[in-house]
Amino acid sequence: MLREVHHVGIACADLEVEVARFGAACGLEPAHRERVEDQGVEEVMFDLGATSVQLLGALGSETPVGRFLARRGPGLHHVAYVVDDIIVALAHLRERGARLVDESPRAGSRGTRIAFVHPSSMGGVLVELVERGPDR
Numbered sequence: 001m002l003r004e005v006h007h008v009g010i011a012c013a014d015l016e017v018e019v020a021r022f023g024a025a026c027g028l029e030p031a032h033r034e035r036v037e038d039q040g041v042e043e044v045m046f047d048l049g050a051t052s053v054q055l056l057g058a059l060g061s062e063t064p065v066g067r068f069l070a071r072r073g074p075g076l077h078h079v080a081y082v083v084d085d086i087i088v089a090l091a092h093l094r095e096r097g098a099r100l101v102d103e104s105p106r107a108g109s110r111g112t113r114i115a116f117v118h119p120s121s122m123g124g125v126l127v128e129l130v131e132r133g134p135d136r
């Protein structure tokens with residue numbers, strides 16, 4: 001039901017500093033940048049083979065990533081897995097007692113549909129489900 005890793009999300013205290021540092025370390029330019037106002041986040045994607053690394057900057061301290069940074073500091077924020085059908089995947093997890101952050105999917109970047117599953121159901125790590133968009 002959960003397939004390959006789609007991307008790994010990393011919370012950054014200073015997004016531009018980390019984008020420059022990560023890009024230099026990997027020898028890569030960002031593949032995509034997007035401001036997602038309803039999630040209070042700016043994201044920069046680096047594509048590494050079939051998967052991606054998503055650097056996340058908070059748009060304010062009272063956003064999910066802002067609160068995460070205050071509580072835990074910078075670092076691994078979530079792991080995103082590909083699902084074929086996000087409605088089916090959410091129903092599957094709900095039936096098995098998983099605690100869902102999102103009861104229904106919302107729009108992700110690059111035309112994807114996404115939903116988050118609470119860390120308490122997924123080994124202590126926040127999990128994002130991704131139904132792929134047209135390009136990635």
Ligand code: CO
Pocket residue numbers: 007008009054078080128
């Ligand atoms: Co993500």
